[in-house]
Amino acid sequence: MMKALTFTLNGDQTRVEVDPGELLLDVLRRRLFLTGTKKGCGEGECGACTVLLDGQPVLACLLPAMKVQGRAVTTIEGLGHEQRLHPVQEAFLEKGAVQCGFCTPGMVLSSKSLLDGQPQPSEDEIKQALSGHLCRCTGYVQILEAVKDAAEKMTRAEGRKGHA
Amino acid sequence: MNIQDYLVPHHVDECLAMLNAWGGRGRLVxxxxDLVASLEYGKAQAEALIDISAMEDLMGFEIQDHELVVRAGSTxxxxxxxxxxRQLWPALSKACGSVGSPQIRNVATLAGNVVNAQPAADAAVALVALGARAEILSSGGRRLEAVENLYGGLGQSRIDSSREILVALRVPVPDAGEVNVYGRVSPRNSLCLPIVNAALSLKTAGGTVLSGRIAMGPVSDRPFRPERAEAALQGVALKDRAALSEVGRIAGEEANPRDSCLRGCSDYRRQLLTVLIRTLLEDAAAQTAEEA
Structure with missing residues (x-):
């Protein structure tokens, strides 16, 4: 028996019919065609499928879709668009933190969640926040630099807003 | 997975009624x-999932009657x-911070760490050392069991989550002079099961150990308490490094880790454990000295 799942997806109220045991990752990719959320290991060990649930990073590959009933999910598609990237996305591009790009959506979302709660994180806090993501191309240093740069960008933008 | 229904009860009675209605074919989530991965790989079976994570009466934790009560929805x-x-139970705090990754810790619960019954489970190892008890409800009533008695073999819990609910974990508040510590050795800090882990809870007075509980993993089919090492702790002066090393040596001797391609050979893991226990005892000694 299919279940009706209603939740906020990237700011929009969304209703979709799902199988009772269907995983959020499959609902996002196969039913809603949001393929920015990647399937890596499929068992919670790589972080590629990370999305934000009520602002906190979670793994879509281990989350029954029905768990998001009435809650807010943010995927990489909800962060920015080609004409106007989110500061974290901008920083990842500028600092060379993207190579094959497979781990990037998850990394960007965990970084956004960190910076929303802690606008000026220490290096250790950044490493801790990204500790649930594996990358096999960039070597992590550029990713660390990108998050620091994004923190500066977002703090400057907040400052401008404050003075406006 | 062949899940036919996904149910979300609002209170414990409704949850028990749902479990009864599914007659052992429903399972709490x-x-x-862990459960999703087990279902995907066919290691667990269920026809209905009954989700307890949003139940108001299973939310949060508090100190009640000299116990920390961690309800089943606590992540x-x-x-x-x-x-x-962190202040009263640093072992539990640190163990919980070692599980999986930030994404997993955001949703995975302590109660699940116990019910999943894995010998390496960081939080469960700490709970065993701290002498925690589990409060379990079923249609037959309520029972309290020591967490260490909830294991029936590798990955086998004595809690039947198709018929019972672990509603809360109860951890005694440490008295004056009691200290607790936790540590693990793993190839990396996240997304990694430990090669070995251990937690200690010691009652001390004037720099001497009166008694102690040690739990270690994964060196048996459950979080393991080395009886001889615990006996050897009694009367040990915390500044006596040779005595602390001896307790570590005995604990290593009692452990029975498997040879593992991922975690190293048994002898190596025993050696690590010997050093880990000694190091944790030194940490406990430093904590006691700070408090004195």
């Missing part, structure tokens, strides 16, 4: 991070981040 993140828990 809290965070689901590893919530417990590891709580300042009061």
């Amino acid at each position: 809290a965070g689901g991070t 590893h993140r919530q417990v590891s981040a709580a300042p009061r828990i």
Whole structure:
């Protein structure tokens, strides 16, 4: 028996019919065609499928879709668009933190969640926040630099807003 | 997975009624991070999932009657981040902060860490050392069991989550002079099961150990308490490094880790454990000295 799942997806109220045991990752990719959320290991060990649930990073590959009933999910598609990237996305591009790009959506979302709660994180806090993501191309240093740069960008933008 | 229904009860009675209605074919899910993988790989079976993670009466934790009561909906993140828990039960706080990754800790619960019954489970190892008890409800009534008695073999819990609910974990508040510590050795800090882990809870007076509980993993089919090492702890002066090393040596001797391609050979893991226990005893000694 299919279940009706209603939740906020990237700011929009969304209703979709799902199988009772269907995983959020499959609902996002196969039913809603949001393929920015990647399937890596499929068992919670790589972080590629990370999305934000009520602002906190979670793994879509281990989350029954029905768990998001009435809650807010943010995927990489909800962060920015080609004409106007989110500061974290901008920083990842500028600092060379993207190579094959497979781990990037998850990394960007965990970084956004960190910076929303802690606008000026220490290096250790950044490493801790990204500790649930594996990358096999960039070597992590550029990713660390990108998050620091994004923190500066977002703090400057907040400052401008404050003075406006 | 062949799940036919996904149910979300609002209170414990409704949850028990749902379990009864499914007659053993329904199964509780809290965070689901272990259960989903087990269902996907066919290691667990269920026809209905009954989600207890949003039940109001299973939310949060508090100190009640000289016990920390951690209700079943509490996640590893919530417990590891709580300042009061970090202060009184640093072993539990640190163990909860070691589980999986931030994404997993955001949804995985302590209760799930116990019910999943894995010998390496960080939080469960700490709970055993701390002498925690589990409060379990079924249609037959309520029972309290020591967490260490809930294991029926590798990955086998004595809690039947198709018929019973672990509603809360109860951890005694440490008295004056009691200290607790936790540590693990793993190839990397996240997304990694430990090669070995251990937690200690010691009652001390004037720099001497009166008694102690040690739990270690994964060196048996459950979080393991080395009886001889615990006996050897009694009367040990915390500044006597040779005596602390001897306790570590005995604990290593009692452990029975498997040879593992991922975690190293048995002898190596025993050696690590010997050093880990000694190091944790030294940490405990430093904590006691600070408090004195």
